[in-house]
Amino acid sequence: MQNNVDEPQGSLSAKPTMNGESLTIEQAIANLQGEDLGLRVYAAWWLGRFRVGEPGAVNLLIAALEDNADRTEAGGYPLRRNAARALGKLSDRRAVPALIRCLECSDFYVREAAAQSLEMLGDSTSIPALVDLLQNNIPGTLPAPEPPYLAQPYDAILEALGTLNATAAIALIPPFLNHAIPRIQYAAARALYQLTTDPQEASQYGNRLIDALSVDDLQLRRSALADLGAIGYLPAAEAIAETLAENSLKLIALKGLLEKQLQQTIPPNLSEGACRVIALMDELL
Amino acid sequence: MSNHLSSLIRAVDDADSSALLLEAVQNIADACLEGAIPTLIAALGYNNPGAAVAAVDGLVKLGEPAVAALMEQLDHHNYTARAWAIRALAGIGDPRGLITLLGAATADFSLSVRRAAARGLGTMKWHWFPDDLREIAQAEVLDALLFVAQQDEEWVVRYSAVVGLQSLAVAIAHTHPDWRSQIQSQFEQMATNDESWAVRAGFAWPNSNCRPAQPLCHLMRFTITPQAHRRSTGS
Numbered sequence: 187m188q189n190n191v192d193e194p195q196g197s198l199s200a201k202p203t204m205n206g207e208s209l210t211i212e213q214a215i216a217n218l219q220g221e222d223l224g225l226r227v228y229a230a231w232w233l234g235r236f237r238v239g240e241p242g243a244v245n246l247l248i249a250a251l252e253d254n255a256d257r258t259e260a261g262g263y264p265l266r267r268n269a270a271r272a273l274g275k276l277s278d279r280r281a282v283p284a285l286i287r288c289l290e291c292s293d294f295y296v297r298e299a300a301a302q303s304l305e306m307l308g309d310s311t312s313i314p315a316l317v318d319l320l321q322n323n324i325p326g327t328l329p330a331p332e333p334p335y336l337a338q339p340y341d342a343i344l345e346a347l348g349t350l351n352a353t354a355a356i357a358l359i360p361p362f363l364n365h366a367i368p369r370i371q372y373a374a375a376r377a378l379y380q381l382t383t384d385p386q387e388a389s390q391y392g393n394r395l396i397d398a399l400s401v402d403d404l405q406l407r408r409s410a411l412a413d414l415g416a417i418g419y420l421p422a423a424e425a426i427a428e429t430l431a432e433n434s435l436k437l438i439a440l441k442g443l444l445e446k447q448l449q450q451t452i453p454p455n456l457s458e459g460a461c462r463v464i465a466l467m468d469e470l471l
Numbered sequence: 472m473s474n475h476l477s478s479l480i481r482a483v484d485d486a487d488s489s490a491l492l493l494e495a496v497q498n499i500a501d502a503c504l505e506g507a508i509p510t511l512i513a514a515l516g517y518n519n520p521g522a523a524v525a526a527v528d529g530l531v532k533l534g535e536p537a538v539a540a541l542m543e544q545l546d547h548h549n550y551t552a553r554a555w556a557i558r559a560l561a562g563i564g565d566p567r568g569l570i571t572l573l574g575a576a577t578a579d580f581s582l583s584v585r586r587a588a589a590r591g592l593g594t595m596k597w598h599w600f601p602d603d604l605r606e607i608a609q610a611e612v613l614d615a616l617l618f619v620a621q622q623d624e625e626w627v628v629r630y631s632a633v634v635g636l637q638s639l640a641v642a643i644a645h646t647h648p649d650w651r652s653q654i655q656s657q658f659e660q661m662a663t664n665d666e667s668w669a670v671r672a673g674f675a676w677p678n679s680n681c682r683p684a685q686p687l688c689h690l691m692r693f694t695i696t697p698q699a700h701r702r703s704t705g706s
Contacts, residue, residue: 385600404489404520430493430521432551434583437627471590 211238218246218317223256227264233380234272244278251284260331262293270296274303282309285291294330298339305346313352320358334367345416348377356381363394369409372398376413392419399429407431415439418446420459429464440467476506482509489519496522500529505536512537512544515559516552523555531562538565545571554583561591566600569608573615576632586631589619593635598644609643613650617657633658 209217209232217229230250233243250269258264270288275282282304288300289312297319304312318324320343329335344362347355359381362374372395379391398410399422408431414422415438426439440463447460456464479499486492496514499507507529514526530537541560546552557575560568568591575588592612600608616639620632640654 190671194652430524432520432583436587441626467630468634471586471627471634 211236211240211243214238214244215243218243218250219220219365226250226253227256227268230265230268230272233267234275237275239276239278241278244273244276244280247273247276248281248284251288261328262331263291263296266291266293266296267299270299270303272403274299274306279307279309282307282311286312286315287468288309289319290324290326292326292328294328294336296340297327301339301342301346305342305349308350308438310350310352313347313350313355315350316346316350317355317358319343320347320355322399336367340365340370341367344370344373346378348373349378351381353381368398368403368406372406372409372413376417379417379419389421392417392421395419396422396425399425408435411439413436414444418443420447420463423459423466427470433470437467437470440470473504475505476504479504479507480510483514489521492517493521493525496529497525500525500532503529503532505533508533508540510535512556514542514700515555516546516549518551523551527555527559534563535565538563538567542568542571550579550581550584553579554581554587557584557591559585561587561594564591564594564599565595566595566604566608569590569595569611573611575649576619576635577615582625582628585619585623585628586627587622589616589628589635590629591635592616593642596618606646609639609647609650612639613643613653617653620648620657620661633661 214428215231215238216234217225220226230247232238233247247269250265251265253269256263256265266288268306270285275284285300285304285307288296288361289304291297291300301316301319304316305391315324319327319338320340322337327338329337330339332347340362344359347359356378359374359377363371363378365371365374375391375394379388379395382388382391392414395410395417396419397415399414401410402408407429411426411429411431412435414426420443423440423443426436426443429436444460444463444467447457447463451457451460479495479502482495483492483499486495492514496511496519499510511526511529511533514522517523529540537559541556541563545556557572561572572588572592572595575584576592577585579585579588592615595608595612597605597609616632616635620629620636623629623632636654636657640651643650643684653705
Protein backbone atom coordinates (compact mmCIF):
# COMPACT_ATOMS: atom_id res chain seq x y z
CA MET A 187 0.00 0.00 0.00
CA GLN A 188 1.08 3.51 -0.57
CA ASN A 189 1.12 5.48 2.58
CA ASN A 190 -1.85 7.76 2.46
CA VAL A 191 -1.74 9.04 5.96
CA ASP A 192 -4.86 10.75 7.18
CA GLU A 193 -4.00 11.91 10.62
CA PRO A 194 -0.36 11.75 11.45
CA GLN A 195 0.17 10.71 15.01
CA GLY A 196 2.40 12.51 17.44
CA SER A 197 5.71 13.58 16.07
CA LEU A 198 4.66 12.91 12.50
CA SER A 199 2.87 16.19 12.40
CA ALA A 200 5.58 18.21 14.11
CA LYS A 201 7.17 20.75 11.87
CA PRO A 202 10.94 20.75 11.91
CA THR A 203 11.15 23.69 14.24
CA MET A 204 8.00 23.36 16.23
CA ASN A 205 9.18 21.90 19.48
CA GLY A 206 12.16 20.79 21.47
CA GLU A 207 11.93 17.18 20.39
CA SER A 208 12.24 18.07 16.75
CA LEU A 209 15.49 18.07 14.93
CA THR A 210 17.30 20.54 12.79
CA ILE A 211 18.64 19.34 9.47
CA GLU A 212 22.20 19.53 10.80
CA GLN A 213 21.25 17.59 13.90
CA ALA A 214 19.49 14.90 11.91
CA ILE A 215 22.49 14.49 9.63
CA ALA A 216 24.79 14.31 12.64
CA ASN A 217 22.53 11.80 14.37
CA LEU A 218 22.48 9.60 11.31
CA GLN A 219 26.25 9.28 11.59
CA GLY A 220 26.26 8.93 15.37
CA GLU A 221 26.59 5.96 17.70
CA ASP A 222 23.06 5.89 19.07
CA LEU A 223 21.08 3.41 16.96
CA GLY A 224 17.72 4.74 18.05
CA LEU A 225 18.68 8.25 16.99
CA ARG A 226 20.05 6.98 13.70
CA VAL A 227 16.79 5.19 12.85
CA TYR A 228 14.77 8.26 13.81
CA ALA A 229 17.03 10.58 11.82
CA ALA A 230 16.61 8.43 8.71
CA TRP A 231 12.84 8.63 9.02
CA TRP A 232 12.96 12.34 9.77
CA LEU A 233 15.03 13.21 6.68
CA GLY A 234 12.40 11.55 4.51
CA ARG A 235 9.45 13.04 6.34
CA PHE A 236 10.76 16.55 5.88
CA ARG A 237 12.07 15.96 2.38
CA VAL A 238 15.64 16.86 3.16
CA GLY A 239 16.98 16.13 -0.29
CA GLU A 240 20.41 17.67 -0.04
CA PRO A 241 23.16 15.51 -1.50
CA GLY A 242 24.95 14.99 1.83
CA ALA A 243 21.82 13.58 3.44
CA VAL A 244 21.09 11.37 0.44
CA ASN A 245 24.64 9.96 0.49
CA LEU A 246 24.30 9.05 4.15
CA LEU A 247 20.94 7.40 3.58
CA ILE A 248 22.33 5.39 0.68
CA ALA A 249 25.18 4.24 2.92
CA ALA A 250 22.64 3.33 5.61
CA LEU A 251 21.07 0.82 3.20
CA GLU A 252 24.10 -1.39 3.89
CA ASP A 253 24.15 -0.88 7.62
CA ASN A 254 24.88 -3.94 9.73
CA ALA A 255 24.96 -2.39 13.18
CA ASP A 256 21.23 -2.13 13.70
CA ARG A 257 19.59 -5.56 13.88
CA THR A 258 16.39 -6.79 15.49
CA GLU A 259 16.33 -10.07 17.38
CA ALA A 260 14.64 -11.63 14.40
CA GLY A 261 17.44 -10.43 12.12
CA GLY A 262 15.69 -7.39 10.65
CA TYR A 263 17.38 -4.15 9.68
CA PRO A 264 15.35 -1.20 11.04
CA LEU A 265 17.82 1.45 9.87
CA ARG A 266 17.88 0.04 6.36
CA ARG A 267 14.07 0.03 6.29
CA ASN A 268 13.80 3.67 7.27
CA ALA A 269 16.60 4.73 4.94
CA ALA A 270 14.91 2.93 2.05
CA ARG A 271 11.58 4.60 2.84
CA ALA A 272 13.20 8.02 3.10
CA LEU A 273 15.02 7.70 -0.20
CA GLY A 274 11.73 7.19 -2.02
CA LYS A 275 10.65 10.64 -0.93
CA LEU A 276 13.80 12.48 -1.89
CA SER A 277 13.58 12.25 -5.69
CA ASP A 278 17.30 11.55 -6.09
CA ARG A 279 17.86 8.79 -8.60
CA ARG A 280 21.36 8.16 -7.36
CA ALA A 281 19.62 5.95 -4.80
CA VAL A 282 18.26 3.58 -7.46
CA PRO A 283 21.14 1.05 -7.71
CA ALA A 284 21.39 0.68 -3.93
CA LEU A 285 17.62 0.30 -3.63
CA ILE A 286 17.66 -2.38 -6.32
CA ARG A 287 20.25 -4.27 -4.24
CA CYS A 288 17.89 -3.96 -1.27
CA LEU A 289 15.39 -6.13 -3.17
CA GLU A 290 17.81 -8.97 -2.36
CA CYS A 291 17.88 -8.22 1.37
CA SER A 292 16.86 -11.02 3.71
CA ASP A 293 14.56 -8.61 5.61
CA PHE A 294 11.04 -8.61 4.13
CA TYR A 295 10.39 -5.04 5.23
CA VAL A 296 13.56 -3.73 3.62
CA ARG A 297 12.42 -5.29 0.36
CA GLU A 298 8.96 -3.82 0.76
CA ALA A 299 10.32 -0.34 1.45
CA ALA A 300 12.73 -0.61 -1.48
CA ALA A 301 9.95 -1.65 -3.89
CA GLN A 302 7.78 1.26 -2.76
CA SER A 303 10.62 3.72 -3.08
CA LEU A 304 11.65 2.47 -6.50
CA GLU A 305 8.05 3.03 -7.55
CA MET A 306 8.14 6.57 -6.20
CA LEU A 307 11.44 7.33 -7.91
CA GLY A 308 9.91 6.14 -11.17
CA ASP A 309 13.05 4.50 -12.51
CA SER A 310 12.35 1.64 -14.88
CA THR A 311 15.82 0.10 -14.52
CA SER A 312 14.47 -1.66 -11.44
CA ILE A 313 11.87 -3.62 -13.43
CA PRO A 314 13.93 -6.81 -14.01
CA ALA A 315 14.76 -7.10 -10.31
CA LEU A 316 11.14 -6.47 -9.35
CA VAL A 317 10.02 -9.17 -11.77
CA ASP A 318 12.49 -11.63 -10.22
CA LEU A 319 11.16 -10.81 -6.79
CA LEU A 320 7.54 -11.18 -7.90
CA GLN A 321 8.42 -14.69 -9.06
CA ASN A 322 10.13 -15.34 -5.74
CA ASN A 323 13.34 -16.06 -7.61
CA ILE A 324 15.76 -14.27 -5.34
CA PRO A 325 17.56 -16.62 -2.95
CA GLY A 326 18.10 -15.69 0.68
CA THR A 327 14.97 -13.58 1.03
CA LEU A 328 13.14 -14.49 4.23
CA PRO A 329 9.35 -14.31 4.52
CA ALA A 330 7.55 -11.71 6.62
CA PRO A 331 8.00 -12.43 10.32
CA GLU A 332 4.26 -12.18 11.04
CA PRO A 333 1.26 -14.14 9.78
CA PRO A 334 0.42 -14.78 7.03
CA TYR A 335 4.21 -15.02 6.53
CA LEU A 336 4.13 -13.71 2.99
CA ALA A 337 7.13 -14.77 0.97
CA GLN A 338 7.43 -11.43 -0.74
CA PRO A 339 5.84 -7.96 -0.43
CA TYR A 340 3.67 -8.74 -3.43
CA ASP A 341 1.43 -5.71 -3.15
CA ALA A 342 4.35 -3.30 -3.19
CA ILE A 343 5.96 -5.15 -6.09
CA LEU A 344 2.76 -5.20 -8.15
CA GLU A 345 2.08 -1.54 -7.50
CA ALA A 346 5.63 -0.65 -8.56
CA LEU A 347 5.35 -2.68 -11.77
CA GLY A 348 2.10 -0.92 -12.64
CA THR A 349 3.42 2.56 -11.97
CA LEU A 350 6.67 1.84 -13.81
CA ASN A 351 4.64 0.72 -16.83
CA ALA A 352 6.30 -2.71 -16.88
CA THR A 353 4.24 -4.05 -19.77
CA ALA A 354 6.64 -6.94 -20.22
CA ALA A 355 5.54 -8.27 -16.83
CA ILE A 356 1.83 -8.20 -17.57
CA ALA A 357 1.46 -11.95 -18.06
CA LEU A 358 2.80 -12.63 -14.56
CA ILE A 359 0.17 -10.55 -12.80
CA PRO A 360 -3.29 -12.14 -13.35
CA PRO A 361 -2.71 -15.01 -10.89
CA PHE A 362 -2.48 -12.42 -8.11
CA LEU A 363 -6.07 -11.37 -8.80
CA ASN A 364 -6.95 -14.54 -6.92
CA HIS A 365 -4.44 -14.26 -4.11
CA ALA A 366 -5.73 -15.14 -0.65
CA ILE A 367 -4.95 -11.63 0.61
CA PRO A 368 -7.48 -9.10 -0.75
CA ARG A 369 -4.95 -6.26 -0.55
CA ILE A 370 -2.76 -8.16 -3.00
CA GLN A 371 -5.73 -8.78 -5.30
CA TYR A 372 -6.34 -5.05 -5.37
CA ALA A 373 -2.68 -4.34 -6.11
CA ALA A 374 -2.90 -6.74 -9.04
CA ALA A 375 -6.06 -5.08 -10.36
CA ARG A 376 -4.43 -1.70 -9.99
CA ALA A 377 -1.32 -2.78 -11.91
CA LEU A 378 -3.33 -4.49 -14.63
CA TYR A 379 -5.43 -1.38 -15.08
CA GLN A 380 -2.28 0.65 -15.61
CA LEU A 381 -0.64 -1.86 -17.92
CA THR A 382 -3.62 -2.74 -20.12
CA THR A 383 -3.81 -0.61 -23.24
CA ASP A 384 -7.35 -1.42 -24.36
CA PRO A 385 -9.60 0.88 -22.28
CA GLN A 386 -12.50 -1.53 -22.37
CA GLU A 387 -10.39 -4.32 -20.99
CA ALA A 388 -8.71 -2.04 -18.48
CA SER A 389 -12.04 -0.92 -17.07
CA GLN A 390 -12.79 -4.39 -15.73
CA TYR A 391 -9.84 -3.97 -13.38
CA GLY A 392 -10.93 -0.50 -12.34
CA ASN A 393 -14.45 -1.80 -11.73
CA ARG A 394 -13.06 -4.54 -9.56
CA LEU A 395 -11.60 -1.87 -7.31
CA ILE A 396 -14.94 -0.06 -7.24
CA ASP A 397 -16.52 -3.29 -5.98
CA ALA A 398 -13.93 -3.37 -3.22
CA LEU A 399 -15.23 -0.04 -1.91
CA SER A 400 -18.24 -1.83 -0.47
CA VAL A 401 -16.61 -4.78 1.27
CA ASP A 402 -17.23 -5.18 4.99
CA ASP A 403 -13.69 -4.57 6.18
CA LEU A 404 -12.95 -0.86 6.64
CA GLN A 405 -9.22 -1.42 6.21
CA LEU A 406 -9.84 -2.98 2.81
CA ARG A 407 -12.14 -0.17 1.77
CA ARG A 408 -9.32 2.20 2.64
CA SER A 409 -6.94 0.16 0.50
CA ALA A 410 -9.28 0.30 -2.46
CA LEU A 411 -9.66 4.06 -2.06
CA ALA A 412 -5.90 4.49 -2.22
CA ASP A 413 -5.65 2.23 -5.25
CA LEU A 414 -8.38 4.07 -7.16
CA GLY A 415 -6.75 7.39 -6.35
CA ALA A 416 -3.42 6.06 -7.59
CA ILE A 417 -4.84 5.06 -10.97
CA GLY A 418 -7.16 8.07 -11.24
CA TYR A 419 -10.10 5.97 -12.37
CA LEU A 420 -12.84 8.50 -13.15
CA PRO A 421 -15.83 6.12 -13.21
CA ALA A 422 -15.13 5.53 -9.51
CA ALA A 423 -15.75 9.15 -8.51
CA GLU A 424 -19.28 8.81 -7.15
CA ALA A 425 -18.57 5.45 -5.52
CA ILE A 426 -15.55 6.96 -3.77
CA ALA A 427 -17.63 9.83 -2.44
CA GLU A 428 -20.16 7.38 -1.04
CA THR A 429 -17.73 4.90 0.49
CA LEU A 430 -18.06 4.34 4.21
CA ALA A 431 -14.64 5.66 5.15
CA GLU A 432 -12.97 8.80 6.42
CA ASN A 433 -13.49 11.91 4.33
CA SER A 434 -9.76 12.56 4.38
CA LEU A 435 -9.07 9.34 2.54
CA LYS A 436 -11.89 9.92 0.09
CA LEU A 437 -10.54 13.40 -0.64
CA ILE A 438 -7.07 12.04 -1.31
CA ALA A 439 -8.53 9.45 -3.67
CA LEU A 440 -10.59 12.08 -5.50
CA LYS A 441 -7.54 14.28 -5.77
CA GLY A 442 -5.90 11.41 -7.64
CA LEU A 443 -8.81 11.33 -10.08
CA LEU A 444 -8.72 15.09 -10.50
CA GLU A 445 -5.00 15.16 -11.22
CA LYS A 446 -5.51 12.57 -13.89
CA GLN A 447 -8.25 14.70 -15.46
CA LEU A 448 -6.08 17.79 -15.36
CA GLN A 449 -3.39 16.04 -17.34
CA GLN A 450 -5.85 15.78 -20.20
CA THR A 451 -6.70 19.46 -20.58
CA ILE A 452 -4.75 22.68 -20.66
CA PRO A 453 -5.52 24.94 -17.72
CA PRO A 454 -7.70 26.81 -17.15
CA ASN A 455 -9.87 24.53 -19.23
CA LEU A 456 -11.53 21.81 -17.25
CA SER A 457 -12.90 18.54 -18.42
CA GLU A 458 -16.42 17.64 -17.46
CA GLY A 459 -14.93 14.90 -15.32
CA ALA A 460 -12.79 17.39 -13.42
CA CYS A 461 -15.87 19.47 -12.62
CA ARG A 462 -17.67 16.37 -11.39
CA VAL A 463 -14.80 15.48 -9.11
CA ILE A 464 -14.44 19.02 -7.75
CA ALA A 465 -18.14 19.08 -6.88
CA LEU A 466 -17.80 15.79 -5.01
CA MET A 467 -14.72 17.02 -3.17
CA ASP A 468 -16.48 20.17 -2.02
CA GLU A 469 -19.14 18.08 -0.35
CA LEU A 470 -16.55 16.14 1.62
CA LEU A 471 -14.56 19.03 3.06
CA MET B 472 -39.16 10.37 26.84
CA SER B 473 -41.38 9.04 24.11
CA ASN B 474 -41.44 5.34 23.43
CA HIS B 475 -40.39 6.04 19.90
CA LEU B 476 -37.27 7.92 20.99
CA SER B 477 -36.29 5.40 23.62
CA SER B 478 -36.59 2.52 21.20
CA LEU B 479 -34.43 4.39 18.71
CA ILE B 480 -31.81 5.02 21.40
CA ARG B 481 -31.94 1.42 22.52
CA ALA B 482 -31.32 0.27 18.96
CA VAL B 483 -28.13 2.34 18.89
CA ASP B 484 -27.00 1.03 22.28
CA ASP B 485 -27.73 -2.56 21.33
CA ALA B 486 -26.13 -2.53 17.88
CA ASP B 487 -23.45 -5.17 17.86
CA SER B 488 -22.11 -4.79 14.31
CA SER B 489 -21.01 -1.78 12.33
CA ALA B 490 -23.83 -2.33 9.84
CA LEU B 491 -26.46 -2.41 12.58
CA LEU B 492 -24.93 0.63 14.24
CA LEU B 493 -25.03 2.54 10.98
CA GLU B 494 -28.68 1.62 10.46
CA ALA B 495 -29.65 2.53 14.01
CA VAL B 496 -27.88 5.90 13.87
CA GLN B 497 -29.43 6.59 10.49
CA ASN B 498 -32.87 5.91 11.93
CA ILE B 499 -32.45 8.10 14.95
CA ALA B 500 -30.98 10.87 12.80
CA ASP B 501 -33.90 10.71 10.39
CA ALA B 502 -36.36 11.01 13.27
CA CYS B 503 -35.19 14.59 13.87
CA LEU B 504 -35.86 14.61 17.62
CA GLU B 505 -34.12 16.96 20.01
CA GLY B 506 -33.99 14.21 22.60
CA ALA B 507 -31.68 12.30 20.27
CA ILE B 508 -28.96 14.94 20.39
CA PRO B 509 -26.78 13.25 23.06
CA THR B 510 -27.01 9.93 21.22
CA LEU B 511 -26.08 11.56 17.92
CA ILE B 512 -23.12 13.34 19.49
CA ALA B 513 -21.94 10.10 21.05
CA ALA B 514 -22.12 8.45 17.63
CA LEU B 515 -19.46 10.85 16.37
CA GLY B 516 -16.92 9.00 18.48
CA TYR B 517 -17.66 5.37 17.57
CA ASN B 518 -15.01 5.12 14.89
CA ASN B 519 -17.67 4.20 12.37
CA PRO B 520 -17.48 6.70 9.52
CA GLY B 521 -20.88 5.79 8.10
CA ALA B 522 -22.59 6.26 11.44
CA ALA B 523 -20.72 9.52 11.96
CA VAL B 524 -21.87 10.89 8.61
CA ALA B 525 -25.46 10.00 9.47
CA ALA B 526 -25.11 11.59 12.92
CA VAL B 527 -23.63 14.80 11.47
CA ASP B 528 -26.48 15.03 8.98
CA GLY B 529 -28.97 14.52 11.81
CA LEU B 530 -27.36 17.19 13.97
CA VAL B 531 -27.23 19.68 11.10
CA LYS B 532 -30.88 19.03 10.39
CA LEU B 533 -31.74 19.66 14.03
CA GLY B 534 -29.72 22.84 13.78
CA GLU B 535 -29.75 25.48 16.47
CA PRO B 536 -30.88 23.26 19.40
CA ALA B 537 -27.81 21.04 18.93
CA VAL B 538 -25.24 23.85 19.12
CA ALA B 539 -24.82 24.18 22.87
CA ALA B 540 -24.43 20.45 23.40
CA LEU B 541 -21.99 20.12 20.52
CA MET B 542 -19.80 22.88 21.93
CA GLU B 543 -19.88 21.49 25.43
CA GLN B 544 -18.90 18.06 24.32
CA LEU B 545 -16.21 18.81 21.78
CA ASP B 546 -13.91 15.93 22.39
CA HIS B 547 -10.43 17.25 22.89
CA HIS B 548 -8.74 13.89 22.88
CA ASN B 549 -10.42 12.08 20.05
CA TYR B 550 -9.59 14.04 16.91
CA THR B 551 -11.86 11.99 14.70
CA ALA B 552 -14.88 12.73 16.88
CA ARG B 553 -13.83 16.35 17.11
CA ALA B 554 -13.61 16.61 13.33
CA TRP B 555 -17.15 15.29 12.97
CA ALA B 556 -18.43 17.64 15.68
CA ILE B 557 -16.77 20.61 13.99
CA ARG B 558 -18.35 19.46 10.75
CA ALA B 559 -21.77 19.50 12.42
CA LEU B 560 -21.14 22.95 13.90
CA ALA B 561 -19.94 24.16 10.53
CA GLY B 562 -23.02 22.74 8.83
CA ILE B 563 -25.33 24.47 11.30
CA GLY B 564 -23.50 27.79 10.94
CA ASP B 565 -24.76 29.18 14.25
CA PRO B 566 -23.00 32.38 15.42
CA ARG B 567 -22.18 30.77 18.78
CA GLY B 568 -19.88 28.37 16.96
CA LEU B 569 -17.86 31.13 15.33
CA ILE B 570 -15.06 31.42 17.89
CA THR B 571 -14.70 27.64 18.05
CA LEU B 572 -14.50 27.40 14.27
CA LEU B 573 -11.99 30.25 14.04
CA GLY B 574 -9.72 28.51 16.54
CA ALA B 575 -10.18 25.14 14.91
CA ALA B 576 -9.46 26.36 11.38
CA THR B 577 -6.28 28.14 12.28
CA ALA B 578 -4.74 26.09 15.04
CA ASP B 579 -6.15 22.62 15.49
CA PHE B 580 -3.69 19.75 15.53
CA SER B 581 -5.83 17.60 13.27
CA LEU B 582 -6.07 18.35 9.58
CA SER B 583 -9.63 16.99 9.38
CA VAL B 584 -10.68 19.50 12.01
CA ARG B 585 -8.98 22.41 10.28
CA ARG B 586 -10.47 21.32 6.97
CA ALA B 587 -14.05 21.10 8.24
CA ALA B 588 -13.76 24.38 10.13
CA ALA B 589 -12.30 26.31 7.20
CA ARG B 590 -15.13 25.36 4.93
CA GLY B 591 -17.72 26.07 7.64
CA LEU B 592 -16.42 29.58 8.28
CA GLY B 593 -17.38 30.58 4.78
CA THR B 594 -20.93 29.35 5.18
CA MET B 595 -21.92 30.78 8.54
CA LYS B 596 -25.58 31.79 8.78
CA TRP B 597 -24.72 35.46 8.53
CA HIS B 598 -28.35 36.53 8.88
CA TRP B 599 -28.41 34.94 12.34
CA PHE B 600 -25.75 37.37 13.56
CA PRO B 601 -26.80 40.56 15.35
CA ASP B 602 -26.44 43.49 12.96
CA ASP B 603 -23.72 45.16 14.97
CA LEU B 604 -21.56 42.04 15.09
CA ARG B 605 -21.96 40.66 11.60
CA GLU B 606 -19.36 42.82 9.98
CA ILE B 607 -16.79 42.23 12.71
CA ALA B 608 -17.38 38.50 12.44
CA GLN B 609 -16.96 38.57 8.68
CA ALA B 610 -13.74 40.51 9.00
CA GLU B 611 -12.41 37.92 11.43
CA VAL B 612 -13.40 35.11 9.10
CA LEU B 613 -11.77 36.84 6.15
CA ASP B 614 -8.49 37.21 8.02
CA ALA B 615 -8.54 33.64 9.27
CA LEU B 616 -9.32 32.12 5.88
CA LEU B 617 -6.74 34.21 4.05
CA PHE B 618 -4.20 33.03 6.61
CA VAL B 619 -5.17 29.38 6.29
CA ALA B 620 -5.27 29.51 2.49
CA GLN B 621 -1.71 30.81 2.46
CA GLN B 622 -0.14 29.09 5.40
CA ASP B 623 -1.59 25.70 6.14
CA GLU B 624 0.83 22.90 5.36
CA GLU B 625 -1.85 20.49 4.13
CA TRP B 626 -3.22 20.84 0.60
CA VAL B 627 -6.71 19.79 1.65
CA VAL B 628 -6.94 22.46 4.32
CA ARG B 629 -5.81 25.19 1.92
CA TYR B 630 -8.32 23.84 -0.58
CA SER B 631 -11.03 24.04 2.06
CA ALA B 632 -10.06 27.61 2.94
CA VAL B 633 -10.39 28.60 -0.71
CA VAL B 634 -13.86 27.08 -0.84
CA GLY B 635 -14.66 28.99 2.35
CA LEU B 636 -13.36 32.22 0.83
CA GLN B 637 -15.49 31.70 -2.25
CA SER B 638 -18.61 31.41 -0.10
CA LEU B 639 -17.60 34.43 1.95
CA ALA B 640 -16.98 36.44 -1.22
CA VAL B 641 -20.53 35.74 -2.29
CA ALA B 642 -21.92 36.74 1.09
CA ILE B 643 -20.09 40.07 1.23
CA ALA B 644 -20.18 40.92 -2.47
CA HIS B 645 -22.59 43.81 -2.02
CA THR B 646 -21.65 45.05 1.41
CA HIS B 647 -17.90 44.86 1.00
CA PRO B 648 -16.68 44.92 -2.58
CA ASP B 649 -13.26 45.86 -1.20
CA TRP B 650 -13.03 42.52 0.64
CA ARG B 651 -14.15 40.74 -2.46
CA SER B 652 -11.29 42.30 -4.39
CA GLN B 653 -8.95 41.29 -1.61
CA ILE B 654 -10.08 37.68 -1.98
CA GLN B 655 -9.69 37.89 -5.74
CA SER B 656 -6.18 39.20 -5.54
CA GLN B 657 -5.32 36.54 -2.99
CA PHE B 658 -6.49 33.90 -5.47
CA GLU B 659 -4.48 35.44 -8.26
CA GLN B 660 -1.42 35.53 -6.08
CA MET B 661 -1.88 31.90 -5.09
CA ALA B 662 -2.13 30.92 -8.72
CA THR B 663 1.39 32.06 -9.43
CA ASN B 664 3.17 32.13 -6.10
CA ASP B 665 2.94 28.52 -5.08
CA GLU B 666 6.52 27.30 -5.33
CA SER B 667 6.56 25.43 -2.08
CA TRP B 668 3.16 23.87 -2.34
CA ALA B 669 2.82 20.18 -2.04
CA VAL B 670 0.01 20.42 -4.51
CA ARG B 671 0.34 23.19 -7.02
CA ALA B 672 -3.14 24.46 -6.75
CA GLY B 673 -3.76 27.37 -8.99
CA PHE B 674 -6.62 29.61 -9.76
CA ALA B 675 -7.87 30.61 -13.12
CA TRP B 676 -10.87 32.62 -14.02
CA PRO B 677 -12.63 31.81 -17.21
CA ASN B 678 -14.44 28.92 -18.59
CA SER B 679 -15.36 26.50 -15.85
CA ASN B 680 -18.98 25.87 -15.10
CA CYS B 681 -18.36 23.96 -11.91
CA ARG B 682 -20.45 26.21 -9.72
CA PRO B 683 -23.05 27.85 -11.90
CA ALA B 684 -25.01 29.12 -8.92
CA GLN B 685 -22.26 31.32 -7.58
CA PRO B 686 -21.08 34.65 -8.92
CA LEU B 687 -17.53 33.51 -8.39
CA CYS B 688 -18.14 30.15 -9.91
CA HIS B 689 -15.65 30.81 -12.65
CA LEU B 690 -12.91 30.52 -10.18
CA MET B 691 -11.02 27.38 -10.70
CA ARG B 692 -8.95 26.07 -7.93
CA PHE B 693 -6.68 23.74 -9.75
CA THR B 694 -4.03 23.85 -12.26
CA ILE B 695 -1.66 21.20 -11.17
CA THR B 696 1.73 20.92 -12.76
CA PRO B 697 3.52 17.61 -13.20
CA GLN B 698 5.30 18.37 -9.92
CA ALA B 699 2.12 17.45 -8.15
CA HIS B 700 2.73 13.85 -8.96
CA ARG B 701 5.53 13.69 -6.52
CA ARG B 702 3.79 12.00 -3.69
CA SER B 703 3.12 14.79 -1.38
CA THR B 704 0.42 13.70 0.97
CA GLY B 705 1.98 10.63 2.46
CA SER B 706 4.42 10.64 5.28
